[in-house]
Amino acid sequence: MTRTLRLLMIEDSEADAELLLDELKRHGLDTVSERVDSEEGLRGALAAGSWEMVLCDHGLPGFSRSPHWG
Numbered sequence: 503m504t505r506t507l508r509l510l511m512i513e514d515s516e517a518d519a520e521l522l523l524d525e526l527k528r529h530g531l532d533t534v535s536e537r538v539d540s541e542e543g544l545r546g547a548l549a550a551g552s553w554e555m556v557l558c559d560h561g562l563p564g565f566s567r568s569p570h571w572g
Contacts, residue, residue, distance in 0.1 A: 505532070506532045506533065506534055507526075507531055507532065507533045507534070507554055507555060508533075508534050508535075508551070508552070508553050508554045508555070509526075509533045509534070509535040509536075509553065509554070509555050509556075509557065510535070510536055510538070510547055510548075510553040510555070510556045510557075511535055511536070511537045511538070511556075511557050511558075512537075512538055512539070512544055512556065512557070512558040512559060512562065513537055513538075513539065513557070513558075513559045513562075514539040514559060514562055514563065515559070516537070518559070519535075519537045522557065523535060539562070540564070541564065
């Protein structure tokens with residue numbers, strides 16, 4: 503039986519997110535995932551459920567200098 507990983511991706515590029523999911527699948531990991539690309543989306547995803555893994559793009563516009571993430 504294959505275990506499904508609950509994955510939250512903080513990623514502004516849909517293409518990059520798809521590449522990541524393809525790579526995880528290639529290595530035998532099934533995922534249920536959500537992709538967010540804004541602070542509002544992130545807050546909603548975190549409030550809506552629990553995640554086993556969160557992967558974040560290093561250079562997201564609006565995140566690195568936000569006073570809320572300090």
